[in-house]
Amino acid sequence: MLLEETSSPNERLIIEAEQANYDQLAVFFTQSNRTHRHLDWLSTLEWLGSHPYLIELKDQQVQAVLCAAPENEKVAWVRVFGVKKNLAAEETWLRLLPRAIQTLRDMKISNLASLALHPWFEVLLKDSGFINRQNIVVLEWQGEYPEMRSPNADILIRQMHAEDLPTIKQIDGLAFAPLWQNTSVGLSKAFNQTGIATVAQLDGEIVGYQISTTMTIYGHLSRLAVHPAYQRKNIAYSLVYDLLKRFEKHGIWQITVNTQSNNLPSLKLYESFMFKPTKEEIQVYELELA
Numbered sequence: 001m002l003l004e005e006t007s008s009p010n011e012r013l014i015i016e017a018e019q020a021n022y023d024q025l026a027v028f029f030t031q032s033n034r035t036h037r038h039l040d041w042l043s044t045l046e047w048l049g050s051h052p053y054l055i056e057l058k059d060q061q062v063q064a065v066l067c068a069a070p071e072n073e074k075v076a077w078v079r080v081f082g083v084k085k086n087l088a089a090e091e092t093w094l095r096l097l098p099r100a101i102q103t104l105r106d107m108k109i110s111n112l113a114s115l116a117l118h119p120w121f122e123v124l125l126k127d128s129g130f131i132n133r134q135n136i137v138v139l140e141w142q143g144e145y146p147e148m149r150s151p152n153a154d155i156l157i158r159q160m161h162a163e164d165l166p167t168i169k170q171i172d173g174l175a176f177a178p179l180w181q182n183t184s185v186g187l188s189k190a191f192n193q194t195g196i197a198t199v200a201q202l203d204g205e206i207v208g209y210q211i212s213t214t215m216t217i218y219g220h221l222s223r224l225a226v227h228p229a230y231q232r233k234n235i236a237y238s239l240v241y242d243l244l245k246r247f248e249k250h251g252i253w254q255i256t257v258n259t260q261s262n263n264l265p266s267l268k269l270y271e272s273f274m275f276k277p278t279k280e281e282i283q284v285y286e287l288e289l290a
Helices: 019-030 089-106 119-127 162-175 184-193 235-249 264-272
Strands: 013-016 034-037 053-058 061-067 075-077 080-083 111-116 131-141 155-159 196-202 205-215 218-226 254-260 275-288
Touching: 013 089, 019 053, 019 061, 053 089, 061 089, 080 089, 089 111, 089 119, 111 119, 119 275, 155 235, 162 184, 162 205, 162 218, 184 205, 184 218, 196 235, 205 235, 218 235, 235 264, 254 264, 254 275
Parallel strands: 075 111, 218 254
Antiparallel strands: 013 053, 034 080, 053 061, 061 080, 111 275, 131 254, 131 275, 155 196, 196 205, 205 218
C-alpha cells in the first residue's frame, strides 16, 4: 500500500512493507545501521505482513524501518526502528511515527509501548511524548533453595505439549495486563524455542505454566503465569521450584528472570528463591493513543 507519492526517483518513498520487500529488508538488517529491536520471540522479518510495518525507500533501497505491530486489541509495541547510519534518526523517526500512529488508531489500538534499549532511542521516545511508567528488572538466582513449602498433593507438574497451547493462551490473557500479554503466535514460537516448558495441573485441569530457555550453563525463566482463580495455592512456587531442580539436572546453574519493577507479588516470589537484582534494568515507555 503506497502511503506517499513522489515525483522523482531520488525522493524518499514511504510504503507498507510486504513479502516482496523481504530481500531488501534482509540486506538492511545485515548492515551496520542504527537499529532498535524489541526483545521478541519473532524476528524482525517474521513481522512482515503485520501492520504498521513501514519502510522508507530511496532508489529501491531501504533507508529506514518502523514496525509497531499490535500484541492484542489494545496494545502495540515498537518491534523495530532502524535508520541508515548516515541519516538523522530523529528526522526519520518523525516521518514514520505519525503514520504508524494513524494506522494504530484506525485499528482502535489505545497504547503504543516500547523498550528503551539504547540511549539514542530513549531520547526519541521522550521527545515524542512517550512516558516511562515502569521498568523491567533482571534477577539472578544465587544457587540456593528455600525450604520447600508444604506441597499441595493435588498439584501435578508435567512437561508442556503443543496441544496445551490454547489453554496456555487463555491463562496468559487472564493472568497478565494487556501490556504484557502474548499472542498465540508468540506463545507458540516461545514453546518451540524453549529448553524447558512445564504446566501445573490441579484436579486434571491446567492452571499454570512456565516457559524457559537454555543455553549451555545458562537458563532464563521467560514466562510464568497462574490462572487468577487458582493463585495463592502454591502453584507458582511449585512451578519455580520444579524448574530449578530440572535446571540442576541439566547442569544449568546461572539462571535469570525478568519481571516488572512494580509487580510486587512476582518480586516477592523470586525473592523467596533467593533471586537477587542485577544491575540490568530496562525502561518501558508508553504513549497513549486514545
